[in-house]
Amino acid sequence: MATPASSTSKTDFPWWLAVAAALAVAAAIFIAASDLYAQVFATVAKGIGITVFVTMVAFALASAIGLGIALMGLSGSRWLRQIARFYVEIIRGVPMLVLLFWIAFAGAPAFVAAWNAVTAPLQNAGLFGELLVRDVSLLWRAIMALTIGYSAFISEVFRAGIQAVEKGQIEAAKALGLTRTQRFRLIVFPQAIRTILPPLGNDFVAMVKDSSLVSVLGVADITQMGKIYAAGSFRFFETYSIVAYIYLILTVGLSLALRGLEKRLRRQHEQ
Template sequence: MPPAPATSKPDFPWWLAVAATLALASAVFIAANGLYAQVFATVAKGIGITIFVTVVAFALASVIGLGIALMGLSGSRVLRQVARFYVEIIRGVPILVLLFWIAFAGAPAFVAAWNALTAPLQIAGILGELLVRDVSLLWRAIMALTIGYSAFISEVFRAGIQAVEKGQIEAAKALGLTRAQRFRLIVFPQAIRTILPPLGNDFVAMVKDSSLVSVLGVADVTQMAKVYAAGSFRFFETYSIVAYIYLILTVGLSLALRALEKRLRNQQGE
């Protein structure tokens, strides 16, 4: 009987050791250099907006994406076609174009529709007239990212749900579980293990794409850098700091998501 093959040990993450060393060395250099410290202090003011935009837009996109995925898997032909139409159309529009359209066409159209629907309440003095400037550019940017990413996330949810064995769903039906109970107790807990890796990739991608909101003047990391660089002409130092901040955010998130995936994999193997 041939001997069992030896289990290969995972490679030591030398890339992470090198990256961590470079990150630490860069942090020391930034702290010790007056110019880079000033640039970092200025640009870092936008980190809160970057994180806020990413978290809120991703949470909303996940909710909408799940709803679109369930529509696409429903028994209604109309709902399936509506979901397919939404996904294909939204995925075909670049995020930057969608951002401009929502900000400068969608928001005014929404305000006009809102005022038309609430006209009786406005005449009665219950509500005031909504103006376009009342819809902040920050929320226009968040809605653009939400709509853009919801189409991609819906496909992630759809693939994960369809990966669950149909035999388990049939068994749940035989036990008398309702459709909602089957989804909550049987389908979703198993699908999340398939969904999490690509969903995490979308989250990291949104962190980077959140920099697009700077074109609307939203004071995120990129916008703070643009303003500082335009006034000081320190383009190399400024955008080096921007790249450093985004690398810290994205690599840190990637490591956290990888650790979560490993934990779920270990729980599945138990």
């Protein structure tokens, strides 16, 4: 039996969002009215800039690397496909926190040692000085760990989206004499992006949350600022309630923005 239009309209209304928005506003009023919560919020909010910076830079780099790995996995070269599959399976098999520690305390020193070995003649000539491990900031070690970790997942998103494009359209592009690069830029990617965007947006939101892991390296993000305040004041409930509140505002807001972008792209495609 068909569902009445009015019933469907009421069912589709985002009541969860209305309730969440009301709770968010109530929490904001409560924070503003409470000296303690206002102080905690002011302290923790200092880490928002670092959280946003880490997320944006790491996601941009991970997307670029992920696209490259996906194209390697779809290439005609058997060796490139095997290298891409090796990278994806190995990186996805390592927990993000372990990868973070490895990059920070093993990968960075190894990179510095290799860099100094390669550039030793230039250093002896006095062109520049020796690179030290402490010269590689913990912030950038954390960014590189998130970049490497998420690039493996994002590469699978790109691969699935590209493979979802109908073979007939690619064959038609070949018949028109388009080069491989032109086919990808003009035919494949514009269609694949509609399939790629939803899971890619999910990965972006997930990275916002996983960026809290950088606090274990002492990077002054939202979580680290909360840890510092709670350790000094012993106000753990108040502090981590504010930390959770800020992360919820960021992640839910991003999810809604990405959902709106998806709907806009869908309408453009239908037109």
